[in-house]
Amino acid sequence: MSEQRHRGLTEQAADAAVDTACRVLRLPTIRGQCTATADAAEREQMTYRGFLAELLMAECEDRDRRRSERRIKSAGFPRQKFLRDFDFDANPNVTPAAVHTLATCEWVRKGQPLCLIGDSGTGKSHLLIALGTEAAMAGFRVRYVLAAKLVNELVEAADEKQLTKTIARYGRVDLLCIDELGYMELDRRGAELLFQVLTEREEKNSVAIASNESFSGWTKTFTDPRLCGAIVDRLTFGSNIIETGTDSYRLAQSRVQQAAG
Structure with a gap:
């Protein structure tokens, strides 16, 4: 051997x-x-x-x-966006220190809301997805959804007597990212169902929203003033608020590219 x-x-x-x-x-x-x-x-x-x-x-x-x-992957982000790719020079309204503080995910750990408010093309969705990605990498369960899609899903669930189950599913994730809130008017029923989701998560799990409307303009989306006030209250109590401004970064980029061409 x-x-x-x-x-x-x-x-x-x-x-x-x-x-x-x-x-x-x-x-x-x-x-x-x-x-x-x-x-x-x-x-x-x-x-x-x-x-x-x-x-x-x-x-x-x-x-x-x-x-x-x-x-x-399970968060359902529509595309990849990372904080390292965010152009702070082109978005002077957004301070790097505030975003990097949010990137620590302490607000998610505490169950605090985040509101990203600004016109189209100012980087709201980029920040929403990028901060959601940071939370997922930090070990939190994250879910991304368009506001209109969420409301439609809730309405269908209510019609099929599955509302409690659906709200519970959205209530379980550590961070719910709702994009494009304010792009369309919601009827009273849709607004009430969305309010139920926010109430389910209040002071327990974080909600992050991106909206093209300032809070004073949310009556266009939520036509019932009392319900609108209650939703704003849910999303702003103890909230982190970042205003991305009114100058479209995407539009400015397009103009630069056209001029160069």
């Missing part, structure tokens, strides 16, 4: 055993990196503990990354 066999498994048998064990234990990163890490450990004369730590840390980091990707 060879000296290698006296020491234990052959290299080939050891590789096969590691591969099988990693499949059983669902450790895909260790399975993929074990051979290369073992070769590097041998070259660098790493201790057994050091080698094991390298593998386990790689598995943990990769697992965190995969979880984040799943949370971002």
